Amino acid sequence: MECCLASLLRAPSLSIVLPGKSSRRSSSLHLRQLVGFHPSRCQKMFVPGFGEASPEAKAAANLHHFFTFVAIKIVLSQLQSYNREAYEELMEFVSRNSLNDGDQFCRRLMRESPRHKGLALRIMEVRSAYSKRDFEWDNLQMLAHKMVDESNTRLMRDYVKETSHIEDN
Amino acid sequence: MECCLASLLRAPSLSIVLPGKSSRRSSSLHLRQLVGFHPSRCQKMFVPGFGEASPEAKAAANLHHFFTFVAIKIVLSQLQSYNREAYEELMEFVSRNSLNDGDQFCRRLMRESPRHKGLALRIMEVRSAYSKRDFEWDNLQMLAHKMVDESNTRLMRDYVKETSHIEDN
Numbered sequence: 001m002e003c004c005l006a007s008l009l010r011a012p013s014l015s016i017v018l019p020g021k022s023s024r025r026s027s028s029l030h031l032r033q034l035v036g037f038h039p040s041r042c043q044k045m046f047v048p049g050f051g052e053a054s055p056e057a058k059a060a061a062n063l064h065h066f067f068t069f070v071a072i073k074i075v076l077s078q079l080q081s082y083n084r085e086a087y088e089e090l091m092e093f094v095s096r097n098s099l100n101d102g103d104q105f106c107r108r109l110m111r112e113s114p115r116h117k118g119l120a121l122r123i124m125e126v127r128s129a130y131s132k133r134d135f136e137w138d139n140l141q142m143l144a145h146k147m148v149d150e151s152n153t154r155l156m157r158d159y160v161k162e163t164s165h166i167e168d169n
Numbered sequence: 170m171e172c173c174l175a176s177l178l179r180a181p182s183l184s185i186v187l188p189g190k191s192s193r194r195s196s197s198l199h200l201r202q203l204v205g206f207h208p209s210r211c212q213k214m215f216v217p218g219f220g221e222a223s224p225e226a227k228a229a230a231n232l233h234h235f236f237t238f239v240a241i242k243i244v245l246s247q248l249q250s251y252n253r254e255a256y257e258e259l260m261e262f263v264s265r266n267s268l269n270d271g272d273q274f275c276r277r278l279m280r281e282s283p284r285h286k287g288l289a290l291r292i293m294e295v296r297s298a299y300s301k302r303d304f305e306w307d308n309l310q311m312l313a314h315k316m317v318d319e320s321n322t323r324l325m326r327d328y329v330k331e332t333s334h335i336e337d338n
Contacts, residue, residue, distance in 0.1 A: 044303045045295065047239055048246045055239050056305050059232060060312035066231070067317060070216055070224050077217045103320050110328050117328075124321045126214065131317050134213045136225050141306050143229035148236060148300050151272050152293045159279050159286075 067135070068102025071127035075119065090119055102127070236304070237271025240296035244288065259288055271296070 047055055079087035109120035216224055248256035278289040
């Protein structure tokens with residue numbers, strides 16, 4: 001990534017007409033080929049099936065719903081200790097509305113009653129603060145890398161164990 | 170985060186017996202209180218319901234399955250152009266196995282046949298390379314922040330529009 005950006009910065013007057021229907025990936029591929037990247041270091045694997053969006057956008061949308069879910073948990077935990085009435089109201093609303101789509105949940109909550117609207121605004125504020133201030137992005141990346149490595153090792157180890165066991169028998 | 174770490178580094182001989190069943194969040198809360206943090210700058214919101222894990226670990230697990238899904242798409246796209254037989258085989262396997270759990274998918278694929286095992290190893294290799302080299306983590310963070318801001322604005326704008334409309338009538 002660093003070398004891609006560096007190469008682009010070294011060619012500031014670069015002007016390329018990109019093909020009309022190309023995806024983000026293929027556009028950047030053209031750019032890279034034109035500015036003479038070393039393929040083994042900079043070329044990315046082509047990811048089909050995301051149309052005009054990107055895998056990063058898809059993952060961000062999932063995280064967005066997750067942040068709403070976390071914000072609801074935070075607000076519930078805060079209310080539980082000092083506003084039992086609001087806590088019960090939000091719990092009751094959560095029990096009959098899906099949390100899969102965070103925005104849809106907030107949209108419905110805002111229209112339930114003026115009191116619920118206040119709760120929705122608070123959830124929206126908390127999800128913004130949480131994603132920008134509390135959520136540990138570096139930790140997420142580190143954990144995801146570790147998870148891939150550990151899962152790959154475990155899958156291969158289990159397979160080898162299983163096959164050796166069959167051969168023993 | 171930086172100031173939390175800085176404060177911890179300034180107290181290298183700090184030794185605290187943490188309560189047995191406390192979560193990661195509450196442990197770090199104790200630490201922060203003991204080393205005298207300024208609450209408005211460093212104190213994080215308490216997120217309940219993740220037990221011994223953390224929201225970051227939960228999000229990393231979701232991303233892990235997502236990376237397997239992306240790796241399958243990449244491998245399918247590569248096979249399509251130069252190995253139709255393997256492509257058809259993998260497509261057939263995908264059609265009758267859920268992609269929700271990436272590791273479970275790989276585990277089954279490895280045990281289907283020796284040829285399928287080769288495909289599974291390739292998917293595992295690709296998901297590792299993709300998550301470490303190709304996936305744009307900075308872009309993910311930027312997109313997620315943007316998504317929260319835009320969603321919050323849209324939800325409030327829609328609500329105001331709707332209420333004004335009712336009052337007009």
